[in-house]
Amino acid sequence: MKETTFLFLLVFFSCVNAWGQTRLDDVQVAKINFPKVVEYLNHQMDNGNQYFDGIKPSLKPGSKNDDYHVIVREFLIKDNLDVVWNTYLKAGLQKAWNTRKISYGFSYSRHLDSLFYTGEEACKLESGLIVFLNLKMLFGFKNMAMAFEVTQIDDEDKVLEFSYLKGNETEGKQQLIFDRTSRGYTLITHLSYYKSRVKPRDKLYPLVHSQIIHRFHRNMKEIYKQQDIMQ
Numbered sequence: 738m739k740e741t742t743f744l745f746l747l748v749f750f751s752c753v754n755a756w757g758q759t760r761l762d763d764v765q766v767a768k769i770n771f772p773k774v775v776e777y778l779n780h781q782m783d784n785g786n787q788y789f790d791g792i793k794p795s796l797k798p799g800s801k802n803d804d805y806h807v808i809v810r811e812f813l814i815k816d817n818l819d820v821v822w823n824t825y826l827k828a829g830l831q832k833a834w835n836t837r838k839i840s841y842g843f844s845y846s847r848h849l850d851s852l853f854y855t856g857e858e859a860c861k862l863e864s865g866l867i868v869f870l871n872l873k874m875l876f877g878f879k880n881m882a883m884a885f886e887v888t889q890i891d892d893e894d895k896v897l898e899f900s901y902l903k904g905n906e907t908e909g910k911q912q913l914i915f916d917r918t919s920r921g922y923t924l925i926t927h928l929s930y931y932k933s934r935v936k937p938r939d940k941l942y943p944l945v946h947s948q949i950i951h952r953f954h955r956n957m958k959e960i961y962k963q964q965d966i967m968q
Contacts, residue, residue, distance in 0.1 A: 758788045759850050764843065768854040771871035774842035777882035778869070784904060789845050792867065794900030795908035796930060798889045805909050805930040808943055812925040812954045813918075814961060821923040822895050822915050824961045826862050831855060832960055834870055836952040842869035842882070864890055867902070872949065885911070907933045911950075925954070 761782050766775045786792055796802060814821045825833075830853075831841045844853045847865030866887040871880055883905060889898035895915035901908050909931035916924045929946055 758790050759845065759852060760788055761786060764852060765854065769842050769869075770855070771840060771842050771880065771882070773880045773882040774869050774871050777884065781904060789847070789850075789867065792886075793903050794886045794888050794910075795903045795905065796900045796910040798898055802909070802930045805932050808929040808931075808946060810927045810929075810947075810950060812927065814923045814925070814958060816923060816961070817921065818895065818915060818917040818923045821925075821961065822892075825897065825913070825915075825957060826890070828957065828960045830862075830868060833953070833957060834868065836956050838873045838948060838952050840871040840873070842871055844868045862887055862890060862897070864888065868899075872945075874945070881906075901931075907931050927954070 761778060764778060766778070769775055781792060796805070830844055834841045841855060843855070845851070845867045846853070846863065847867070848863055864887055867884060868887070869882065869884045872883055873880055884902045885899040886902060887898070888900045888910070889896060891897075897913040897915075898910055900910040909929065912928040912930070914926040914928070916926070918924050927950055929950070931946070
């Protein structure tokens, strides 16, 4: 009798948990302006992911990355470390990921179990935030979708990590390390760990990556200069 009751409760709470999760087909595709992002979402469902809980980062903080390629870039902002760090955290996804080559598609918060579209997204970065982007390639003649999850926000050591999702053409992570220089400025070391399912993409990735992250950090510098997010 006890075993039957336990099994019933286990099934019941499993069903309640599933009912409370956001499904991938709950996404309102009419609010997404980029067909490739919708196509990427459909691809995830074709792979058997029904709920956002089934989508996983490809490289978690602390995971071994010995078999990944790595690219290192540095960016200097002439201001206090805390000011720059807070700017990167609070800029808002649509401002931060909105350049000539990158466009915000939509996002999902694991913490809130909520979807956010253009004009609706929460401002501050948080761990467990999944972001879907549209990338413009070949001067806009080709588009592709990319998705990543914010996997680490370390306020003490000033480290941000974004992991590509499993199922991306390229898997790995982006790690941003913020340091104070001897002159009181902020040096951002941007580390990219990557490997592609199709080996020729490993040769193409550095070129595409360089364009994207330079646009991103240039955009963040402009946001920092405007100071409107600090009011």
